[in-house]
Amino acid sequence: MARRVAVSTGGGDCPGLNAVIRAVTVTLIRDYGIDVFGIETGFDGLLGRGGARVRPLTEESVRGILPEGGTILGTSNRGSPFAMPREGGGTVDRSAEIIDRLHELEIETVVSIGGDGSMKIAAQLLDLGVNLIGVPKTIDNDLLVTDVTFGFDSALQVATEAIDRLHSTADSHHRVMIVEVMGRDAGWIALHAGIAGGADVILIPEMPYDIRAVVSSLVKRARSGKKSSIVVVAEGAVEAGKGAMYLDDRASTHTIARRLGGVGTKVAEDIAEACGADTRATVLGHVQRGGSPSPFDRVLGTRFGCAAAHLVAKGAHGRMVALRGADIIDCAIADAIREPKLVSPNGELVTAARSLGVSFGD
Ligand code: F6P
DSSP: OOOEEEEEEOSSOOTTHHHHHHHHHHHHHHHHOOEEEEETTGGGGGSOTTSOOEEEEOTTTTTTOTTOOSOTTOOOOSOBTTBEEOTTSSEEOOHHHHHHHHHHTTOOEEEEEESHHHHHHHHHHHHTTOOEEEEEBOTTOOOSSSSOOBTHHHHHHHHHHHHHHHHHHHHHHTOEEEEEEOOTTOOHHHHHHHHHTTOSEEEOTTSOBOHHHHHHHHHHHHHTTOOOEEEEEETTOOBTTSOOOBSOOOOOOSSOOOOBOOHHHHHHHHHHHHHOOOEEEEEOGGGGTOSOOOHHHHHHHHHHHHHHHHHHHTTOOSEEEEEETTEEEEEEHHHHTSSOOOOOTTSHHHHHHHHTTOBOOO
16 A cells, blocks of 8 residues: 655645645655645644545646645644643643544654644654654744745745835835834844835844834934835834733633734834824735745745655654755754744844944834
8 A cells, every 4th residue: 555644734824835735745646656645724634523634635636836825725823733722711632633533544644834833733743653744834934943934035025015115105205104024023024124125123023122212213314314214113023121012912822822913003103202203004914924925935845845755755753844055954843943043133134234224223
């Protein structure tokens, strides 16, 4: 009987997921004659009342998906099999059911495409004897070991184009335009898009800001004859001495992560109040995660997918593929989730931005 491998996409969707699914599927089938199955909606697909929601993936079924955004398998970022919401409140550990389903389906390895949440689940399942190979995905670019995750470049393109567009209105109306971008607790999107879009102020979670420093840099620009300014704010940016801002007051639980947001509007209001500037806030939100992957993300997703398939075929255990310089390498999944990969406040990128006059509000 042919070897059987499953593919799962977990966590928030992101451009390039389908490129990975396609590369894993085609490589396993063409190079190794291994049967491939797609698990629907992340690990939730193995926990349905009516049995596992798993379907065969074939060269035919993945044809044409390379430029498609999202994931043909569906995904979920609401919880973990180790802490599923229980009717009536609380959570329940359903990991044993995942293991049973995989045994019933005779799946030898799961290729788990996801961010830090999915890799943490993968590490826990590995401890219980499930074999997984990880593929790092997230627009936030906050996973260790890999230089970059796929999805980040596509999100940057959207954020940079938005900043380019905001420049026109800022110039025409002599305004301070604030744009809030995603990234969770990491400032990679804000920093890169801010530099690429020629922002004047960039606020990131790793560098708590002082609104007085932000206002003073904007007033200085105005006094030197600059009629407009662009402020890029990461959704996780924090004012010195305060905490991050959330869209809801739900206490963080094992199953529902609180949603960051609101800091862009706050910064816009605070700037207007402090110096009388005409400010407008734009929140980019999920447009950064949607749409067709950039060529870079298509290529990276394809390289990751092929490398993951080769690891599966040679019987590797608990490895995650990663980009290191120009090469695709692999590492222990555990090494990628030790801590989030964050922007270094003294790093070369921040220093370069400062050389160009960018204020970080510090
Ligand atoms: O991790 C990706 C991400 O887009 C973060 O940048 C953002 O904070 C979060 O997901 C939003 O999640 P949701 O889709 O649940 O609103």
